[in-house]
Amino acid sequence: MTRVEKSLARRYRQERNFKRLGLGAILLGLLFVSFLFISIFANGYTAFQQTFIKLDVFYDPEMIAPVGETDPDVLSAGNYGGLVKATMRELFPSVTSRRDKKKLYGLISTGARFQIRERVMQDPSVIGQRESIWVPADDDVDMLIKGHIDLNLPESDRRIKDDQLSWIQGMQEEGRVEKRFNTTFFTAGDSREPELSGIKGAAVGSFFTLLICLAISFPVGVAAAVYLEEVAPKNRWTDLIEVNINNLAAVPSIVFGLLGLAVFINFFGLPRSVPLVGGLVLALMTLPTIIIASRAALKSVPPSIREAALGVGASPMQTITHHVLPLALPGMLTGTIIGMAQALGETAPLLMIGMVAFIVDIPGGAMDPSAVLPVQIYLWADSPERAFVERTSAAIMVLLAFLISMNLLAVWLRKKFERRW
Amino acid sequence: MDEVINRNSTIARELKAGSGAEVGMQVLNDSQSSGTVGDIYVDDPRMTCRNVNVYYGDKQAIFDIDLDIAKHQVISMIGPSGCGKSTFLRCLNRMNDTIDICKVTGQIKMEGQDIYDGGLDVVPLRASVGMVFQKPNPFPKSIYDNIGYGPRIHGLNDDKDHLDEIVETSLKKAGLWEEVKDRLDQPGTGLSGGQQQRLCIARAIAVSPEVILMDEPCSALDPIATAKIEELIDELRENYTIAIVTHSMQQAARVSQRTAYFHLGKLIEVGETDQIFTAPRHRLTEDYITGRFG
Amino acid sequence: MHTSTLIIVLLGLMSLAYYMGRKRSLNLVSGRVRDLHSLPSYYGLLTALWCGIPAILLLVVWISFEGSVVTGLVVDSLPQETQNLPPERLNLVLNDIRNLATGDIVSTTVDENMQQAADHYARLQGISHMAMFVAALSLAILAGFIAHRSISRQQRARNRVEKAVNFFLLSSSTLAIFTTIGIVLSVLFESLRFFQQIPVTDFIFGLEWSPQTAIRADQVGSSGVFGAIPLFAGTFLITLIAMVVAVPIGLLSAIYMAEYAGRHFRSLAKPVLEVLAGIPTVVYGFFAALTVAPFFRDLGASLGLGVSSESALAAGVVMGIMIIPFVSSLSDDVINAVPQAMRDGSYGLGATRSETIRQVIIPAALPGIVGGVLLAVSRAIGETMIVVMAAGLSANLTANPLEAVTTVTVQIVTLLVGDQEFDSAKTLAAFALALVLFVITLALNMIALHIVRKYREQYE
Known part of the structure; x- marks a missing residue:
């Protein structure tokens, strides 16, 4: 006994150390999660605001169109760029040299002229009048206002020069500079100009892609699961299918992209960059997930229900459609939502089928070229402008919000319909 | 006993040599020599079984059973666990079809029609040979839908009123109407065990079957619920033919007119219930009845 | 009319057929459903299926052959000298004709012949479309009509409908097989074309990877070298780093979760770790490139080490973080599968928890854990976005984790993204890598799944 007791202290110390090691591993994992989220959030939350500058625009009939003109073609042909420049010159009459003027114009986003044109097209009666409007600032100004530009750097290394700085300060003192909620981010497509870019195009593209993916993978996945679980005899053929599905579930996603490229684009001649092809590829990719989840759901329906239905003379197909499927449906839906969440976050296979193109327009259907959210994130992450960093992070936040709500929905479904037999 | 075993091993050999159907025919001719003691035949059978063999894969579960099931009678099947009585019962409405590896040979006829005939549709068969299972298994639907499901899929009701009527009569026949008439829209799974089992019986009755098979219907119930079900079985005998598998000899004695004793996949003895329990002819039956094994 | 309109019309016809079939079956027995073999809805469904399916099959066949037939006819009508052009040139001409016919931009100047051919093309296509419409609709109506007429009391409508459904179920389940065949064929076919240009041995054993091939014949320098060893080495290095991060952390957290953690802690920490598994890889890639890589670079600089800003270390560590939940949930399953009796046996001898875990549970669970780790390795090898965004592009053959390396997946992406001539060795190389x-x-999957299955069977 004494020999046992002698070693006890050492053994308990080992025990404590081992337990700490395990706890440490979990805490490290949690630390990574929080670090990732904090880093994304810290980089991204500022993108939901955008700097605007107040301009006193004189809708000069000479530059736009004569007073009383209502023909949209004439109105849209007006020199709105010149109008913005004139307004800026008026604001800072002291700026005269060409180089300085260029720097001055650079403070305002190129989107300003379109905004003014919109305004005039909507209400042509403003021509000849003067009005204060808020227009988006250039992304560099935006970054400066948000404190992302280090003023200690020498002027030559800065995107904002010293005189631009003084102009901005001047405008700030007059109350012409303001940060507002960034609606552009949610209503615009991609753009080369960060302050004009938004995620709507990518979000709509993701929507169409997922729609196609769901329309194919859900019915086919459920049908395959029903066949394997309820109908098929257990033989070599079904074994082969089963092994196949398990292996497909672990094939790298990029390989599915190559399949899409070779089969859908090169063989069937479908266009590149369209949600239809993206959806098809993602459907093939999510199919194993849905089949595996649906089979588990079917397995959890007790055999007594099938016996009961068969016992009153329901055919096997009626047994499935009237009793087994309704009971297994929540489980199948849970699996499908999780599969869709995977598909929503998938990037690599879509790169292969050309969904990386720069697309400004918001797609109107499954055959219009478009990007998807994760690809948009990838594209923006590659852009050099500092302003795209925060937009990338913000897009990630939006994507994660979608994913987390989908997962919560799946958890809720599982909880709500969980049935103990 | 020895004779029985020898006979069956011969059949097993023959089965290995030739196809099942051939052997079935051959054995059919000398069915007089079946190993069963007692009255296999009845005058006015609802179902007739000849040379029924059941295999699970390579393993044979039922050996060469001949048995008639009489109209408007309760026949009970007793025997130790694993003797094949449930397997045999499930042959009678082809519930064994649901098991991939299960193969049935021989002939089971209902009103002269071979139910294992290749062209026969099991759906109408199962409508006319209903089944009640060991554990009550109501659908997770309302009481009304539980009863109405069968008539609906078989197209037995002409309209909604007719279906209401079928539901009401079935529940009344199952002695459940008074207890549930005010809550027909509530889930059947919410009833007590005994009520659930009577609901399952009502569900089977609703498609107006000719035969009702019951596979140890009271094994999951308490004595009071059991008594009710037994009473019900006795009443149902008037209109239906009932075959019941039970592990309780007392139950068999209480509810049935004929009794069949199974042992290791063979039908050892069949006869009037009174006779089986008072004067068994086969030694194995006697051993079982007197509780020497079981 | 558009094809989608046709499909909508067909669906309308099918609903009509359903209604008619159902009605006829009821009329046959003057409303007494029990005199029918099947429920009326099955007669309706059967009629609808007959109405829809042959027409849709015809549509599919028509659409897949329409293009080549129309093109063939147009080629026949072209002037002789155009017909005699080599296939690639002819294809270009045909492309222009197609674009002209649909009103898109054309690459060459339009001459008389072209215009004529385009008109011809458009006309043929119009005719073909019209014919397809007429054929599909009349087939639908005809088949539906015949099915409707053949409804009788004894017809086994339910059995036939069920047979059709059964066929749909069966074909759905074979889609998985076709996907695999599709993957193998598409990858294999292009790879064979690649190996016709570059010998297999050069590809597998070559030490230099520089896929830039000359676009014009007279260009100097870049002849394209396709030795894949540096890519394999880079993939291996990053996978190794990822495993060094993921396996200990994942395994230890699984052990803690399964053996030590209280219910509350478990129900809180487990979902949070699972969040890691749900994060898209592009997010990890961004995290690696924006936060982790600069962190390692600065850390290296302060220690006096030159760490590349695209170091294998950053990509590997982030990939490891991504794989932690994968390893931990697989190990969790495996550890929970060890029978309680084994633990009890050890505790009964007076062993402490950690002794039980180290000497009983882990040895018992080892095959399962190994299987799980192999699955994780296969995930890491196939992972794309993290390395595309955080690892390098140039193929360095090095074992130094502080330098930039490239991986197989990175090269597949860079070779295929952007406009490429599809036949060049450069593009085909991507398929060989794939x-x-x-x-x-x-x-790896086969081995891992086999090990895991054997392990499960052992304790079942």
Whole structure:
């Protein structure tokens, strides 16, 4: 006994150390999660605001169109760029040299002229009048206002020069500079100009892609699961299918992209960059997930229900459609939502089928070229402008919000319909 | 006993040599020599079984059973666990079809029609040979839908009123109407065990079957619920033919007119219930009845 | 009219057929449903299926052959000298004709012949479309009508409908097989074309990777070298780093969760760790490139080490973080599968928890854990976005984790993204790399699944 007791202290110390090691591993994992989220959030939350500058625009009939003109073609042909420049010159009459003027114009986003044109097209009666409007600032100004530009750097290394700085300060003192909620981010497509870019195009593209993916993978996945679980005899053929599905579930996603490229684009001649092809590829990719989840759901329906239905003379197909499927449906839906969440976050296979193109327009259907959210994130992450960093992070936040709500929905479904037999 | 075993091993050999159907025919001719003691035949059978063999894969579960099931009678099947009585019962409405590896040979006829005939549709068969299972298994639907499901899929009701009527009569026949008439829209799974089992019986009755098979219907119930079900079985005998598998000899004695004793996949003895329990002819039956094994 | 309109019309016809079939069956027995073999709805469904399916099959066949037939007819009508052009040139001409016919931009100037051919093309296509409409609709109506007429009391409508459904179920389940065949064929076919240009041995054993091929024949320098060893080495290095991060953390957290953690802690920490598994890889890639890589670079600089801003270390560590939940949930399953009796036996001898875990549970669970780790390795090898965004592009053959390396998946992406001539060795190389990737991950999966299954059987 004494020999046992002698070693006890050492053994308990080992025990404590081992337990700490395990706890440490979990805490490290949690630390990574929080670090990732904090880093994304810290980089991204500022993108939901955008700097605007107040301009006193004189809708000069000479530059736009004569007073009383209502023909949209004439109105849209007006020199709105010149109008913005004139307004800026008026604001800072002291700026005269060409180089300085260029720097001055650079403070305002190129989107300003379109905004003014919109305004005039909507209400042509403003021509000849003067009005204060808020227009988006250039992304560099935006970054400066948000404190992302280090003023200690020498002027030559800065995107904002010293005189631009003084102009901005001047405008700030007059109350012409303001940060507002960034609606552009949610209503615009991609753009080369960060302050004009938004995620709507990518979000709509993701929507169409997922729609196609769901329309194919859900019915086919459920049908395959029903066949394997309820109908098929257990033989070599079904074994082969089963092994196949398990292996497909672990094939790298990029390989599915190559399949899409070779089969859908090169063989069937479908266009590149369209949600239809993206959806098809993602459907093939999510199919194993849905089949595996649906089979588990079917397995959890007790055999007594099938016996009961068969016992009153329901055919096997009626047994499935009237009793087994309704009971297994929540489980199948849970699996499908999780599969869709995977598909929503998938990037690599879509790169292969050309969904990386720069697309400004918001797609109107499954055959219009478009990007998807994760690809948009990838594209923006590659852009050099500092302003795209925060937009990338913000897009990630939006994507994660979608994913987390989908997962919560799946958890809720599982909880709500969980049935103990 | 020895004779029985020898006979069956011969059949097993023959089965290995030739196809099942051939052997079935051959054995059919000398069915007089079946190993069963007692009255296999009845005058006015609802179902007739000849040379029924059941295999699970390579393993044979039922050996060469001949048995008639009489109209408007309760026949009970007793025997130790694993003797094949449930397997045999499930042959009678082809519930064994649901098991991939299960193969049935021989002939089971209902009103002269071979139910294992290749062209026969099991759906109408199962409508006319209903089944009640060991554990009550109501659908997770309302009481009304539980009863109405069968008539609906078989197209037995002409309209909604007719279906209401079928539901009401079935529940009344199952002695459940008074207890549930005010809550027909509530889930059947919410009833007590005994009520659930009577609901399952009502569900089977609703498609107006000719035969009702019951596979140890009271094994999951308490004595009071059991008594009710037994009473019900006795009443149902008037209109239906009932075959019941039970592990309780007392139950068999209480509810049935004929009794069949199974042992290791063979039908050892069949006869009037009174006779089986008072004067068994086969030694194995006697051993079982007197509780020497079981 | 558009094809989608046709499909909508067909669906309308099918609903009509359903209604008619149902009605006829009821009329036959003057409303007494029990005199019918099947429920009336089955007669309706059967009629609808007959109405819809042959027409849709016709549509599919028509659409898949329409293009080549129309093109063939147009080629026949072209002037002789155009017909005699080599296939590639002829294809270009045909493309222009098609674009002209649909009103898109054309690459060459339009001459008389072209315009004529385009008009011809458009006319033929119009005719073909019209014919397809007429054929599909009349087939639908005809088949539906015949099915409607053949409804009788004894017709086994339910059995036939069920047979059709059964066929749909069966074909759905074979889609998985076709996907695999599709993957193998598409990757293999292009790889073979690649190996016709570059010898297999050069590809597998070559030490230099520089896929830039000359676009014009007279260009100097870049002849394209396709030795894949540096890519394999880079993939291996990053996978190794990822495993060094993921396996200990994942395994230890699984052990803690399964053996030590209280219910509350478990129900809180487990979902949070699972969040890691749900994060898209592009997010990890961004995290690696924006936060982790600069962190390692600055850390290295302060220690006096030169760390590349695209170091294998950053990509590997982030990939490891991504794989932690994968390893931990697989190990959790495996550890929970160890029978309680084994633990009890050890505790009964007076062993402490950690002794039980180290000497009883882990040895018992080892095959399962190994299987799980192999699956994780296969995930890491196939992972794309993290390395595309955080690892390098140039193929360095090095074992130094502080330098930039490139991986198989990175090269597949860079070779295929952007506009490429599809036949160049450069593009085909991507398929050869994908073949290697597919074969390796497939082998790893098979081995891992086999080990895990054997392990499960042992305790079932």
